[in-house]
Amino acid sequence: MKTPLIELNNITFKYLGEDTKNALNNVSLNIYPGEWVALIGHNGSGKSTLAKTINGLIAPTSGEINVKGEEVTEATLWDVRRMIGMVFQNPDNQFVGSTVEDDVAFGLENQGVPRDEMVARVKDALETVRMEDFAIKEPARLSGGQKQRVAIAGVIALRPDVIILDEATSMLDPQGRQEVIETIRKIKEDSNLTVISITHDIDEAAHANRVLVMREGEIIQEGTPAEIFSRGEELIELGLDVPFPEKLKAALKDRGMSVPDHYLTEEGMVDWLWTSGLNK
C-alpha cells in the first residue's frame, strides 16, 4: 500500500459564533501521491472549509492533519504551504500582482527565490499555461479564464506537490472552464501532481480518479466517477448536475426504453445506442 501524501484524522471544525453545527464533522481522509480527487457536494457542505484546513488557512477544532508525514502546526505551517498550492474561486480577488508576470512571481518573491531563477521559472510557468504572450498585460485586460490560468501559473511556478482547486472554475464560462481543466490535466500528467478539486462541475469531477461526496460536513460517499455518476437522480439532491449520458438515459427511460443501469461515458452511450438499435 502506498503511503498517503495527505492524512486527515478525525477533523472537526466549528466556525466562531455557530454553536449548533459543525462545518466539518469527524472527517478522515487519505490522499495519495499523483491522485486526482474531486470533492463534491451542495453549498455549505464543508468542501471549502476542508480545503482550507489542509494547508493551514484555518486550524481544525480537533483532529490532526499530516502532510508528507509531518503534522500541520503553527511551526510547520509555511513548509506545508510550500508543498500545497491553492487556486481560489474569484479570478479577480486572488490576482495580487499588477501585471501577469508580477502575479506569477509573487509566490516566488515570498520564498526568497533569487531573481535569475525567478525569471526562468515565471517564463516556464507562463508557457505551461499558454499565457506567455500576456506576460506584461494588466489583469483588467484579461478574461476570467485567462486570469485563472495565471493563478495556476503562479501556483505551479512554486513547484508544489499538491494543487487544490477551490471551485476554481465556478465563475468561468464553459469555454474558460474547459481551458482551465485541460491545463490542469496536462500539468498533472507532466509532473505527477496531486490534484484536489472542489467543484460543482460534473466535467471536472469526471476527470478525477476518486470522487468524494460531502454533506453536512461529512463524507458520505466515495468512489470512482463512474460509481458516483451511476446514481443519477441522487446527484441532483447532492447539488450536482447529472452527466449528459445520464440525462439521455433518463429521457429514454421516460419514453419506455430499457437502458443499462451502469454509468456510461459519452462514447459508451454512443456504442450502446447504435448496438441496441441493431438488436431491434
Add this chain to the structure above:
Amino acid sequence: MMNKLILGRYIPGDSIIHRLDPRAKLVASFYFIGIIFLCNNFISFGAMFAFTIFAILLSKISLRFFINGVKPLIWLILFTVLLQVMFSQGGEVYFKWWIFSISEFGIKNGAFIFIRFVLIIFMSTLLTLTTPPLSLSDAIEYLLRPLKTIKFPAHEISLMLSIALRFVPTLMDETEKIMNAQRARGVDFGEGNLMQKMKAIVPLLIPLFVSSFNRAEDLAIAMEARGYQGGEGRTKYRVLHWELPDTVVVIAFALLTVLLVFIRS
C-alpha cells in the same frame, strides 16, 4: 467621466523619457517644482518654459494631452491669478477702484503665477503620462527605503500602493456595474438638488464598501496561501536599472539650477 482625467494616466510609448529610470523621473519632477520658485523674472521663466517644452518634445506625446491636463484646473489658476493681479501693489498703477487696483507689478505677478502653475502641471503630467503606475510605486519604494532605519514601514506602504493601483480598474468596473444595477432598480444618479444627489450615492457606496471588504479578505487568504509572510526575506522580481540617460537628466537639472541662479534678478 473617468476618461477625461488626464492627470495620473499613463500613455504607453517608447521615447527617451519613457525609458528613463522612474526614480530619476520622480526625483526630477519634485526637484523641478522646487526650483521653479527660484524664478523671478521673465528670462528665468522663459528658460524653465523652454526646458519643459524640450522635455515634452522628447516624450513624443502630443501637446494636446498636456493642455487637457491643465483644463480641469483652469478656474483655480485663473482665480489665483486674478487675486494676485488685483491685490498686488507696486509699479505704475493703471486702474484703481476701492481696494482693488491693477498695477504693473500685479500683472507681472499674475503672469508669473500663471506660468508657474502651467509648468508644474505640465511636468507632473509628463511624469504620469510616461511612467507606468507600477514603476512609480517601485520608485517610491526605493526612495522610501532609507526611512526603514527609523522603522518606517517602506515595504508595507509600497505593497499597499501597488495593490491599490492594481485594483483601481477592477473597482471602477464594479462601480459601473453597481451603478447600472441600481439604475435598473430605479435609482436616479445625478438628478435633483444637492441633498437628493447625495442620498442617491448611498446605494452605490454601501455595496461598494461591503464588496471591498470581501475582496480584501479573499486577497489576504490568497496571499497567505502563496506564502506571503511580510517583507522579511523577500526577493524582488522587478529591478530598476540606472543608466547613462538617467545620469544625463541629473546633470541637466544641475546645469539648469546653476543657470537659474545666474539669470534670476
